[in-house]
Amino acid sequence: MTRAIYPGSFDPVTLGHVDVIKRALRLFDEVIVAAASSEGKGPLFPIDERLALIRASLPDEPRVRVKKLDGLLVDFVTAEKAQVIVRGLRAVSDFEFEFQMALMNRRLAPAVETIFLMPKEDYSYISSRIVKEVARLGGDVSGVVTPPVAAALRGKFSGGASRP
Numbered sequence: 001m002t003r004a005i006y007p008g009s010f011d012p013v014t015l016g017h018v019d020v021i022k023r024a025l026r027l028f029d030e031v032i033v034a035a036a037s038s039e040g041k042g043p044l045f046p047i048d049e050r051l052a053l054i055r056a057s058l059p060d061e062p063r064v065r066v067k068k069l070d071g072l073l074v075d076f077v078t079a080e081k082a083q084v085i086v087r088g089l090r091a092v093s094d095f096e097f098e099f100q101m102a103l104m105n106r107r108l109a110p111a112v113e114t115i116f117l118m119p120k121e122d123y124s125y126i127s128s129r130i131v132k133e134v135a136r137l138g139g140d141v142s143g144v145v146t147p148p149v150a151a152a153l154r155g156k157f158s159g160g161a162s163r164p
Contacts, residue, residue, distance in 0.1 A: 020086065
C-alpha cells in the first residue's frame with residue numbers, strides 16, 4: 001500500500017485543497033490529510049474544527065484519513081508508515097519555499113519522496129487567507145469552499161457558531 005501525507009494548516013480547507021487530495025487519490029492507495037495546529041499563526045478555526053471541516057468536505061472518500069500534525073512532518077510521515085509527502089503548488093511564487101522544504105525533508109528522511117501537484121486551473125488563485133478575507137468582508141465564498149466550510153465561515157463572521 002502506498003500512503004501519502006498531505007500536510008497544511010487548512011484554515012480553512014478550500015476547493016483547491018480538495019482538488020489536490022482527489023488528484024493524490026488517483027496516485028496513492030491512501031491519503032492522510034495532516035492539519036498542523038499552527039497556533040503561532042493565530043488560526044481562525046481551532047484545530048479540532050479544522051479537522052471536522054476537512055472530514056465534512058470529503059464525506060465519501062474512505063481512502064482519506066484526517067489527523068492532527070504536531071512536530072516535524074518527517075517524524076509524522078515515519079510514524080504513519082507513509083512513503084510520500086504531497087504538496088500543492090498554485091503558482092511559481094509557491095515553488096521556492098516548497099522546494100526548500102522538500103530538500104530539508106529529504107535530508108531528514110531520505111526514503112520519503114515529495115511530489116508537487118497543481119490544482120485545477122479554476123482553483124489556482126485560491127488561498128485560505130484570501131477566502132477568510134473575502135468572508136470577513138461579507139463576500140460570497142461558496143464557489144471556492146465546500147458548503148460546510150462556507151457555513152462555518154458565515155458562523156465565524158456573523159457572530160454565531162456553525163458546526164460542520
